Amino acid sequence: MSVVSGKDLEQLQAHLELQKKLKNPGIIKRKIDKGELLDKIRETLGDCQRCPLSKTRTNLVFGAGDPNARLMFVGEAPGRDEDRAGIPFIGRAGQLLTKIIQAINLTRDQVYIANILKCRPPNNRNPEAEEIESCYPFLLQQITVIQPRIICALGTFAAQTLLETKTPIGRLRGGSHYFDENIRVIPTYHPAFLLRNPNKKRDVWEDMQRVMKLLA
Numbered sequence: 001m002s003v004v005s006g007k008d009l010e011q012l013q014a015h016l017e018l019q020k021k022l023k024n025p026g027i028i029k030r031k032i033d034k035g036e037l038l039d040k041i042r043e044t045l046g047d048c049q050r051c052p053l054s055k056t057r058t059n060l061v062f063g064a065g066d067p068n069a070r071l072m073f074v075g076e077a078p079g080r081d082e083d084r085a086g087i088p089f090i091g092r093a094g095q096l097l098t099k100i101i102q103a104i105n106l107t108r109d110q111v112y113i114a115n116i117l118k119c120r121p122p123n124n125r126n127p128e129a130e131e132i133e134s135c136y137p138f139l140l141q142q143i144t145v146i147q148p149r150i151i152c153a154l155g156t157f158a159a160q161t162l163l164e165t166k167t168p169i170g171r172l173r174g175g176s177h178y179f180d181e182n183i184r185v186i187p188t189y190h191p192a193f194l195l196r197n198p199n200k201k202r203d204v205w206e207d208m209q210r211v212m213k214l215l216a
């Protein structure tokens with residue numbers, strides 16, 4: 001999926017504007033600037049009605065964490081608890097993600113957490129193509145601003161979207177993947193999947209050890 005294929009001209013213009021700003025190296029040097037740029041993206045989203053999920057959501061879940069994070073976690077979409085609170089990964093799966101983050105000696109405040117979609121699909125159904133096309137450009141803008149060293153893709157959907165592939169997560173795990181020349185992608189299982197399949201914890205721990213090595 002490419003940004004330029006998006007239908008919404010406003011999103012595309014905002015993205016190009018951001019790219020222009022980021023070409024000026026001074027603009028992202030100071031901590032506050034990245035926060036401000038993220039705020040601008042949030043402002044552009046506003047009370048977003050760009051896809052049908054706007055009709056069923058309670059709150060839009062933009063993303064949370066350190067705008068200067070070296071590690072970013074990207075999941076699929078908000079669930080029920082996140083939709084109610086407007087904060088990513090706070091339900092049972094989110095609590096497990098918090099433990100995973102702590103296991104690599106970090107806190108939620110030291111990473112950035114977001115999703116491919118910013119609004120909850122009804123009954124947590126899979127995202128649809130039109131929803132991704134409308135929403136994903138905003139995550140791309142967030143990544144452009146944050147410039148993490150690593151994106152940990154949580155689950156099939158996030159990994160396949162970020163890597164533009166249909167390869168199953170089980171085969172993506174452990175491979176050498178790049179979002180762009182500077183940003184590595186480490187695909188791993190989604191914490192919700194892990195809650196249902198605790199036997200996969202060892203695999204996720206292996207992935208987190210790779211994350212730690214790359215961060216070091």
Ligand code: SF4
Pocket residue numbers: 045048049050051052053054060117118119131134135
């Ligand atoms: S999912 Fe994204 S594009 Fe759709 S309404 Fe929510 S914020 Fe807008």
